[in-house]
Amino acid sequence: MTSTTPLWLYSGDRVAPLTETVAAIGPAEFAAYQSLGFLAVRSLLTHEEAEEAIDGLATVARPQSPALVEFEAWAQPDELDGDDLLDGVRKLMWFSQHEPRLTALARHPGIISTVARLLDAEPALAQDMALLKPPGGGREKPWHQDKAFFDIPLGTPVVGVWIALDEATLDNGCMHVLPGTHTEGPVVHFQRRDFQICDTEVQVHRDTAVPLPPGGVLFFDGLLHHGTPPNLTTTRRRAVQLHYVPAETPQTPEQERLGVFGADGKDATC
Numbered sequence: 001m002t003s004t005t006p007l008w009l010y011s012g013d014r015v016a017p018l019t020e021t022v023a024a025i026g027p028a029e030f031a032a033y034q035s036l037g038f039l040a041v042r043s044l045l046t047h048e049e050a051e052e053a054i055d056g057l058a059t060v061a062r063p064q065s066p067a068l069v070e071f072e073a074w075a076q077p078d079e080l081d082g083d084d085l086l087d088g089v090r091k092l093m094w095f096s097q098h099e100p101r102l103t104a105l106a107r108h109p110g111i112i113s114t115v116a117r118l119l120d121a122e123p124a125l126a127q128d129m130a131l132l133k134p135p136g137g138g139r140e141k142p143w144h145q146d147k148a149f150f151d152i153p154l155g156t157p158v159v160g161v162w163i164a165l166d167e168a169t170l171d172n173g174c175m176h177v178l179p180g181t182h183t184e185g186p187v188v189h190f191q192r193r194d195f196q197i198c199d200t201e202v203q204v205h206r207d208t209a210v211p212l213p214p215g216g217v218l219f220f221d222g223l224l225h226h227g228t229p230p231n232l233t234t235t236r237r238r239a240v241q242l243h244y245v246p247a248e249t250p251q252t253p254e255q256e257r258l259g260v261f262g263a264d265g266k267d268a269t270c
C-alpha cells in the first residue's frame, strides 16, 4: 500500500517553528498566521486531555457507531477491540456530538479562543474528523485544500485545527504544508488517490513539515495546501482535525464547490 505513495511529495527538508503555548500567541505570531497560513503550538492539550481524546475515539470507533466510521478494507472490526480496533479505522467523522470527551475537545477554551482570534468571529464547528494512521502503513492523505471539501461560500474564512494525540513525526505521517499558498486562491482537485491536488502541481520545494508532540496543535487556513505522508514506523499516529467557520455561515450547493475545485468542464488535466 505504501509503496504506491509518491514519497518525494513530502521532502521534509524544512521544519516549522513552534509557538510554545496559546498564551504566547502575540501580534507577531498572529501576523505570521496571516502571511504563512498556519500557526503551530507545541503544548495546547495536557497529556491527560490527549489520552481522554484517544479514549473517546476508541469509544465511537466501532461498528454501529452513531459517528461515521470508515474501516480499512482489510480490517475485521467484529474481531477487534481497543487500540487494535482503532488501528483498523481509516477515518472517523461526526463524533463530537456523540461522545462527551470529544465534545469537550471541540469546545476546548484554548482552541476556541485562538480560533476566534484567527477568524475574527464567533466560531462554529463545521466538521470534526480523525485520520488514524496505524503502524506499518497508515495511509497518505494527499495534498489538498480543505475548502475543496466544504459547501460554504468561497470567501468564508475557515480555520482548521489539527491536534496531535500521539507524537507526530517526519516518519509516521506528520502534517506538511506549503506556506503562503492560502493567498493564492483555490486550485483544481482531481479524484486520484483521494480528491486531491495533482501530484505534478505540488510545489514540493515549498514543503514545510510540522512535527508535533502529543497535545500539540496546528491551526491553518482552509485554502492552505497540506497533506500527510504514510506512517512508515511501528508506532501509532492518531490525530483529530476540527474545522471552524464564523457562526451562521450558510451552506451552498455542492455544484457551486465543484464548479470551483472540481476538474469537470475545465481544460485541466492530471
Ligand SMILES: O=C(O)CCC(=O)C(=O)O
Residues within 6 Å of the ligand: 130, 131, 132, 141, 146, 173, 226, 227, 228, 239, 241
Ligand atoms: O490527519 C491527517 O493525516 C490529515 C488530515 C487532513 O489533512 C484532512 O483530512 O484534511
